[in-house]
Amino acid sequence: MEFFNKTGKAALGSRLRMLTETITEDAEQIYKLYQTHLQPKWFPVFYVLSAGEEKTITTIAKEIGHSHPSVSKIITEMRKKGLVAEKKDKADGRRNMVSLTKKGLDINIRFKDQLTDVGSAIETISSQASHDLWKAIEEWEYLLGQQSLLDRVKEQQKKRESGSVQIIDYTPAYKTAFKALNEEWIATWFKMEETDYKSLDNPEGYILEKGGHIFVALYHGEPVGVCALIKMDDPDYDYELAKMAVSPKAQGKSIGWLLGQAIVQKAKALGARNIYLESNTILKPAIRLYEKLGFKKVAGRPTPYERANIQMELLLK
Template sequence: MEQFGVLTLGSRLKRISDDLFSEVQSIYLQCDIPISSTYFPILRLLQHVGELSVVEIAEQLRLSHPAVSKQVTKMAKEYLVEKTLDSQDQRRSLLKLSEHGIQAMQRVEPILEEMKVVIENMTNFSSNHFMEGLSELEKQLFNGGLANKVMDRLGGITIVPLAKKHEQAFYDLNMAWLKRYFPNQIAEKDHKLLRHPQREIIDKGGRVWVAIRKTPTFDSVVGVIAFVPSHDTSSSNKHSGEVCKLAVAEHCQGKGVAQRLLTQVYEFAGQNHLTKLTLETASCLTAARRLYDKNGFVEKPFPFPSPYERADVYMEKSLGDHI
């Protein structure tokens, strides 16, 4: 529909609306929330205001009276709202949340918080042209899957070794990160490691781990990390290795995934009696730098030229015998 421009604006907005309602309903079903996604505006209004008439609800939400009346009837049958009489006018009925409705809205609150993060991330694009912004929003919604992204933030995450089925996600997450921050500094080594992690990392003594939310049908990969052993045989480096290719899906950032992946590397290092971990990063990546500083990595001079033009910071973490 994009090719027809503003003439299909209504249809495109309707398609976005239908998709959002469907995705939110999927989230509610997976989380066993006993409400319909279409009920939310009315339930939220009653949660904030208290008691209102159908006419007042329609006015405040700018919906038609029949549409509100129809929704309210359904919600009453599902025991989410209940009617009371206005104490000052016994002819006037008011609606309020039932105890069941109050509990349902309390249960949905943490889901709404995660949904807000994902939707804000989807709409965080710069455009001075409304139709361009609309196209970007459609791309985010229809290609990303709101429900899966929200469930990634809500679900339990497990760290597992890379399997064949995870290799595309290993490539995609890292490449998305590179294209976002360093689109003109993607090295040949990046392509080699990301396209062939088994051959280029694991077969050479390294490890790759992925952070997944496991579902009955697929592994949703939300983060990845790699460890490459040092091949320097000098006494100071033979028990060391490099942490690299750490990437977390944008919609899951802020949930501690990167820390859990780093912790997995520390556990591996302890089991293999390593004494030092190294990494390379860029000074412009302030969030990454905070994470590494917090984890005890210390900036030092580069011991050798980096193969990556973008890397201007070299860091080490001494492990000792306490891991």
């Protein structure tokens, strides 16, 4: 079809829906052909009950992979048509047992012939097709169970948008942005502290002139993220990753990850043995980012920040 040739695989849902509608329309006619008078959506429930056993709605739902409310609704519809009956479980009066009525069992005889002929027709189509649709569906169900289509699309969105992000070295032109982005982030979760003002009011003197570095993330030319690599006067640690902040309007574009990578690469280029950082455990996305970069928790150390309750390090050598 020309439309699907234009849209490509992005229209997968629409194409599957059209295929489903085509098969469902035929299914309705097939039920009439065999005078079973079932609705296509009843098929899974009727099939499970066709063996003649009594089952609870919960058991049926688990067996066919439907929700309890969905099965309950179908049972209600089938009961109104006289196909199923419900009665209290003798062993547990809190449970209702569902089974086919005499009318349902009579239909079941024709239903078995219908299943045989439909199965043969499907096999014929499969033999004429280049690809096994049934196996393909199984594979897709498995893969989507591992990671949903939504999550996969989010990954692609991040990948595409991160391609418009530039990580550059700090210049005085970004002094205001460096402070504003950090103040915005800190105010969201905590409060500004004395050490914050020292570094944000004078990044050149507090960070750069002491051997540190600052990176700025630009999205379409606009500064939306910053991060600093501060030279530490400490026998155990060479540098500290600090003052990472990303604008809320730019989150979800892997900017924190790109800034973190830039910091790590810079520290390696400077011959650093390690990188230290301080954070707070309520910042779960930040902690996951640091762990993804390779940081691991270390024993608590003295800190100038009231908000810091976790210290981490990344060993480079």
